[in-house]
Amino acid sequence: MELTVKNRNDEVRVLDVPANAEYNVMEILKTFGYKMRATCGGMGLCADCHCKILNGYDQLNQITEQELETLDEIPDAAFNSRLACQIKPGEHLNGVFLHLSGKDHF
Template identity: 75%
Template sequence: MALTSFDAIQLKVQDRNGEIRILNIPAEAEYNVMEVLKTFGYKMRATCGGMGLCADCHCKVLEGSDDLPDPTDQELETLDEIPDAAFNSRLSCQIKPGQHLNGVYLHLMPTDYY
């Protein structure tokens, strides 16, 4: 069943302290997941401005990775430089919102500054 503009996309997020929240994102949201997380109060430094270069928004997809669009070449290059990157690592700045996010579970990875 397709989401309508009145439905919310449910995204489950485990923050850097282990707290888990379910976020209801408007179906018409246009920003990348990093920007959406910032609107919900998650701290994201994003020194590259969402270009997929700095990995400040590194997360691991614990559930629902099969539904997400494939990572871009730039995202893969950046993830290659992260020592704790794994097969399920993504950069939240490179994930656009949409129905594919409904039911996804992300774990925000610790950084040097948080």
């Protein structure tokens, strides 16, 4: 399946993600070399993996209360914001286009 990612430098890359990937989107991005600190370990608390979904928002798993609370604390969060660590893997990622918005700590 194809997941399109625009990084923090506005470079766009199409990732060929195995349909049977078992990791959340943050972990998938890390395997493709995207750097994010993820200080909360994927619990949806730190917002290091904040992204904006440019296409396919409605295809994603439902947003959790914890994710909403964290996004509420981010000044540049928008209606299409998500935390990559809270987006589950699966066929629904095919065609999704996301823009990494969190801070690059590397």
